[in-house]
Amino acid sequence: MRRSGPTCSRTDVSTPLGEIPLLDQHAHSLLRAQPATLREFRACFTESEAGEIIDRHVPWSLFYRRAIRDLADFFGCAPDEDAVFEARRARPLDRLTREMFADAAIAAVLVDLGLRADAHFDLESLRRLLPCPAFPVLRLETLAERLLPEASTWRDLEDRFTAEVETAANGGLRALKSIIAYRTGLALERWDGGALERAFRETRDVFRRGRRRLESKPLLDALVGRALWVAARRRLPVQIHTGFGDHDLDLRLANPVWLRPILEDPALRGVSFVLLHCHPYVHEAAWLAAVYPHVYLDLSLTVPFLAHGAAEALADALAMAPVTKILGATDAFSIPELFWLGARHAREAVHAATESIGARGFLPAAERRDAARLVLHDNAAALYGIVPDG
Numbered sequence: 001m002r003r004s005g006p007t008c009s010r011t012d013v014s015t016p017l018g019e020i021p022l023l024d025q026h027a028h029s030l031l032r033a034q035p036a037t038l039r040e041f042r043a044c045f046t047e048s049e050a051g052e053i054i055d056r057h058v059p060w061s062l063f064y065r066r067a068i069r070d071l072a073d074f075f076g077c078a079p080d081e082d083a084v085f086e087a088r089r090a091r092p093l094d095r096l097t098r099e100m101f102a103d104a105a106i107a108a109v110l111v112d113l114g115l116r117a118d119a120h121f122d123l124e125s126l127r128r129l130l131p132c133p134a135f136p137v138l139r140l141e142t143l144a145e146r147l148l149p150e151a152s153t154w155r156d157l158e159d160r161f162t163a164e165v166e167t168a169a170n171g172g173l174r175a176l177k178s179i180i181a182y183r184t185g186l187a188l189e190r191w192d193g194g195a196l197e198r199a200f201r202e203t204r205d206v207f208r209r210g211r212r213r214l215e216s217k218p219l220l221d222a223l224v225g226r227a228l229w230v231a232a233r234r235r236l237p238v239q240i241h242t243g244f245g246d247h248d249l250d251l252r253l254a255n256p257v258w259l260r261p262i263l264e265d266p267a268l269r270g271v272s273f274v275l276l277h278c279h280p281y282v283h284e285a286a287w288l289a290a291v292y293p294h295v296y297l298d299l300s301l302t303v304p305f306l307a308h309g310a311a312e313a314l315a316d317a318l319a320m321a322p323v324t325k326i327l328g329a330t331d332a333f334s335i336p337e338l339f340w341l342g343a344r345h346a347r348e349a350v351h352a353a354t355e356s357i358g359a360r361g362f363l364p365a366a367e368r369r370d371a372a373r374l375v376l377h378d379n380a381a382a383l384y385g386i387v388p389d390g
Contacts, residue, residue, distance in 0.1 A: 015347050016350075021377050022330075024339070029115070030333075038085045042055075088335075104339060109134050113139070115139070161223055188262060231270075289326075314326075323371045
């Protein structure tokens with residue numbers, strides 16, 4: 001056993017940079033009910049909800065095919081999806097999770113608990129499964145959706161929302177997070193009180209008819225803006241989804257350059273913004289990180305869903321963004337295999353990217369391991385104030 005960061009974990013010597021712990025700065029919780037069928041297992045490897053994609057095309061995606069081979073090595077079974085699925089079902093979830101997190105040398109994880117919270121483990125239950133620390137991240141849109149039915153007016157909603165963000169900040173919260181890019185886009189606007197009150201009444205009527213997804217641009221813009229004000233005062237980092245992700249997003253509105261007015265607002269200079277995912281806007285995100293002191297990026301979801309293109313995406317980011325501005329993460333969700341695979345692909349992408357950059361004369365061999373450790377662990381540890389044990 002080898003101690004890496006704040007957890008005791010076994011180094012995976014078959015993976016490049018396996019000796020460097022990963023501080024997974026963006027992920028989700030695990031499903032309480034793990035996949036009961038192979039189809040449900042496959043569905044964890046795509047952002048699509050279309051049955052034809054899951055049944056016919058996921059088995060031929062390069063990430064999935066590589067995942068099956070890697071997982072077969074882990075489980076010691078035949079390299080086909082049926083054997084892998086049966087091998088994972090034979091292990092209790094607590095054992096499977098501990099083994100995979102330890103093997104992946106995951107030092108700690110920041111968990112967005114707002115993704116289908118009713119189906120996933122809450123923070124305390126998740127912590128009992130993990131062999132490493134887990135820190136909470138507050139998803140703003142989920143909070144707003146919970147509070148809206150109880151509010152009587154827009155002002156009441158705003159007050160309740162602000163109070164909850166403040167309370168969470170007092171309770172060990174490590175970051176806020178917004179998925180507004182996937183709802184109404186990153187071009188936030190200012191709205192007057194009348195427009196906000198009308199939007200509140202309309203949305204409350206929709207919620208009372210049973211729909212509980214907040215899609216009102218005035219409300220989302222105003223509530224995210226309010227949360228940013230709290231984050232600036234409390235010095236909380238804010239994670240913002242950009243680029244690809246949920247299948248129903250308008251990708252044009254998820255370009256992080258829409259955030260420039262916010263990034264240039266003097267009142268928000270105390271907020272460290274972390275741009276998540278970024279693909280296909282890696283160049284834009286890297287430019288923002290290079291220009292603004294308080295902007296960072298990760299390539300979670302891009303790594304590993306881009307398969308062999310993940311290393312090129314990281315190299316593209318490093319072409320503009322300093323090494324100190326890039327964070328490692330898996331964006332894993334639902335099953336422990338995605339954490340294990342995400343960590344493995346993150347290390348491989350960092351290794352391949354730094355080797356390629358070094359071959360072009362821009363990163364000497366003596367500096368590559370230091371660069372890898374910054375990306376995989378140290379940048380996030382500094383940003384979120386996570387101190388390794390021992």
